[in-house]
Amino acid sequence: MAAKFEIRQPKAGQFNWVLISQGRTLATGESYGRKVSAQNAIESLRKAAATATVVDLTLAPAKTAPGKAARATGRAVGKAVVTAGTAVAKAEQAATKTPRAAKSTAKRAARTVEKATKKAVDAVKPAPAKKAAAPRKRAARSR
Numbered sequence: 001m002a003a004k005f006e007i008r009q010p011k012a013g014q015f016n017w018v019l020i021s022q023g024r025t026l027a028t029g030e031s032y033g034r035k036v037s038a039q040n041a042i043e044s045l046r047k048a049a050a051t052a053t054v055v056d057l058t059l060a061p062a063k064t065a066p067g068k069a070a071r072a073t074g075r076a077v078g079k080a081v082v083t084a085g086t087a088v089a090k091a092e093q094a095a096t097k098t099p100r101a102a103k104s105t106a107k108r109a110a111r112t113v114e115k116a117t118k119k120a121v122d123a124v125k126p127a128p129a130k131k132a133a134a135p136r137k138r139a140a141r142s143r
Contacts, residue, residue, distance in 0.1 A: 005042045007035065017042050025141040 003021035010016065010031075015038040019028040029045075032038045 007038050007042075009035075019045075079116070083112060086112075 001020055003026065006018045008016055014031045014035060015033075015035045016031050017038050018025055019027040027045075029041050031036065040099060054110060095116065
């Protein structure tokens with residue numbers, strides 16, 4: 001037996017709808033002041049239910065490896081940016097002092113930026129796939 005909607009009038013001037021299947025009430029609607037409003041609610045429910053998805057909120061969301069990798073990569077890149085920014089700031093401060101100090105500080109800053117960039121690039125690279133372990137050989141038994 002197919003499900004059916006019933007429009008009921010519990011009191012004068014009140015209308016509500018009920019979805020019934022095999023004698024069981026599946027859903028009920030709120031009270032409406034006009035019968036047309038109850039009919040519109042039924043049509044709206046029919047349209048929405050045809051494409052509705054089911055979301056189970058009782059299950060904890062699974063932690064995905066790509067999500068963890070993205071967070072780790074973001075942290076590595078963020079640290080690299082901060083380190084590089086600090087190195088550049090030090091180089092700019094040294095440039096205001098003496099040309100000799102500025103030159104050595106600029107070299108150190110360039111090395112620091114290079115290291116930080118390398119770390120960020122290494123963090124973005126995907127981890128190499130693990131090789132499957134070779135099967136163990138069984139020793140021959142002597143009788």
